[in-house]
Amino acid sequence: MIRVLFFGRLSDRAGIEPWRLPAEGIATVADLIARVAARDPALGRELAAPEVLVAVNQRVVSRSAKVAAGDEVAFLPPVTGG
Amino acid sequence: MAAAVRIRIQEADFDLAAEHAWLAASGAGAVVTFTGLVREFDRDLEGRVEGLFLQHYPGMTERLLGEVVEEACRRWPLCAVVVIHRVGRLAPGERIVLVGVAAHHRAPAFAAAALLMDYLKTRATFWKRTDTDRGSRWLDLHDEDRRAAARWEEPW
Numbered sequence: 001m002i003r004v005l006f007f008g009r010l011s012d013r014a015g016i017e018p019w020r021l022p023a024e025g026i027a028t029v030a031d032l033i034a035r036v037a038a039r040d041p042a043l044g045r046e047l048a049a050p051e052v053l054v055a056v057n058q059r060v061v062s063r064s065a066k067v068a069a070g071d072e073v074a075f076l077p078p079v080t081g082g
Numbered sequence: 083m084a085a086a087v088r089i090r091i092q093e094a095d096f097d098l099a100a101e102h103a104w105l106a107a108s109g110a111g112a113v114v115t116f117t118g119l120v121r122e123f124d125r126d127l128e129g130r131v132e133g134l135f136l137q138h139y140p141g142m143t144e145r146l147l148g149e150v151v152e153e154a155c156r157r158w159p160l161c162a163v164v165v166i167h168r169v170g171r172l173a174p175g176e177r178i179v180l181v182g183v184a185a186h187h188r189a190p191a192f193a194a195a196a197l198l199m200d201y202l203k204t205r206a207t208f209w210k211r212t213d214t215d216r217g218s219r220w221l222d223l224h225d226e227d228r229r230a231a232a233r234w235e236e237p238w
Contacts, residue, residue, distance in 0.1 A: 008209035009220040058142040080221040081208025082118055082179055082199060
């Protein structure tokens, strides 16, 4: 399974509980986004926005980065702390 | 000598006097602190703020704050640094964030505190939602915050 986290405005749509998606057929972040989009097209469009960063195991990566079973993938809209 | 560092993410409020005393105990000649507060009015929604909701990415946030503090310590000789950021639901007027720096002289203390706040706002994984009497919205990063952080990239 892949654990998927959504933060900020994305959590309004996806919920604050992490998603657990089967890893079969998912090799990259882009594959994972396609899987999410199949389940929720509007959320998929939000994930495609370039200002949304992706972290795999808490490191920011590109959308071509590899994803495997056991990984934690997080979608991070622009941060607004302070 | 390496600076003493205290980084905390918590729901509870913090004690400004206690944090100041800890900074001062580092043997510094200067202590600068910044405190961020929940505003009473939201300019964009033009509504009275009922509360602020703060979310973060546990684990990643602590690491990123550590990297920001390391960057400040690379640039200036600092005696002690404290960063405390609250999460959860906060009411107008409540404290959100504390950045405190102790150094031997005021110039590095002022500069490091400014860099820490600018980088914290643009790099650390926190998200804020404002709830007002005219609706709720997740905040966007302002261009002025991006510019404030960018000035530290230039040689100075």
